[in-house]
Amino acid sequence: MAIYRFRISFEDFDEVVREIDIKSTQTFEDLHKAIHRSTGYSAEKSSSFFVSTDNWIKGDEIAYLPVQRKIDRGVTLMENSKLNKFIEDPHQKFYYIYNFDRxxxxxxxxxxxxxxxxxxxxYPFLVKSTGEAPKIIEKNNFDAVAVSSNPVSTEFDFLNEMDFVPEDTEEIEAMGGRGINTEEKSEDAEEDSDDTDEFADNDFEDEEYKEDDY
Structure with missing residues (x-):
């Protein structure tokens, strides 16, 4: 019986690598669970292997906990699929997606x-482990992670709860610093407006008077 040694690496974190020995007669489900014993992730997530080309182009799918539409389509299941049935090349590649939700x-x-x-x-047996698997941000701890990575957001939440509007406050403080009373300024503006109208009326009356003189 042959033993397959697979090299498993994250597509976006290529410094994180696992090498696993597994019997050729074991299943893709066995490999799937072995991978996540080495990453620390839960294996009970909807995931799939895809038979791949050398350029990582996905082909036939082999699924674990597939959604109903895949079941209806007759997708191949990991638990029913032995590894040696899908090995056509001594350097066979598989594209693997873990946890379709995240x-x-x-x-x-x-x-x-x-x-x-x-x-x-x-078997399966972890031969080599390099690098720490990245942490998964679950829905129930996403907000906590976001706050810890961006503490400013907490401050703005507090200010918003206090009905604090930074722009208006800065403008008012700046005017106060120059000794400007905004209420008095408004009243003065109204008085100036009244005076202007009065002068305009007087000028019109003077013109009428001059016409009578002639």
């Missing part, structure tokens, strides 16, 4: 075929 994409590549099993090893 997905991480992986590159999975067959890097070695070992012809004999080791009776002292329980």
């Amino acid at each position: 997905p991480f994409d992986f590159h999975v590549e067959l890097i070695k075929i070992i012809l004999d099993t080791d009776p002292n090893i329980e």
